[in-house]
Amino acid sequence: MDKIQTTKERILIFLATNGIKKETFYRETGISASNFKGAGLKSDLGVDKLARILRVYPDLNDNLVWLITGEGELLSAETKKDHQNDDLYANDINDKIGDLLANLFAQYNAQDKTLMFLQSQISKLEKKYSQAISEQNKMLNEILSAMKTSVK
Structure with missing residues (x-):
């Protein structure tokens, strides 16, 4: 997978991978769609918004290093199970x-x-x-x- 440049782009990948509609994400997090379009997509994601997203989507906590730095890969449910005992x-x-x-x-x-x-x-x-x-x-x-x- 190509290196994704921004945290926001990685969030969009998480949504697509988990079959979560963008509209659902915007509604559940209270974050405006404009944050994920055009120039807004390239801007930084504030800590307050990141915390809000992590509260709504706790699965992202297992992917926090990937989400913030882009290092590693988005862990699937199967990969997470493999690592639970480690x-x-x-x-x-x-x-x-x-x-x-x-x-x-x-x-x-x-x-x-x-x-x-x-x-x-x-x-x-x-x-x-x-x-x-x-x-x-x-x-x-x-x-x-x-x-x-x-x-x-």
């Missing part, structure tokens, strides 16, 4: 899942802090801009007033 495999997958989720959470927090900082900076700039405009208008009014007085 504790080493299960521990390895759980470690990878934990690492992936910790990494996603760290990225999410970093982006959230960056956004808060940027919003703060924008707010400060807007305030300075407003003050500068106010000062400029005050000076213009003084100049116009002085010009009117000198003309008389």
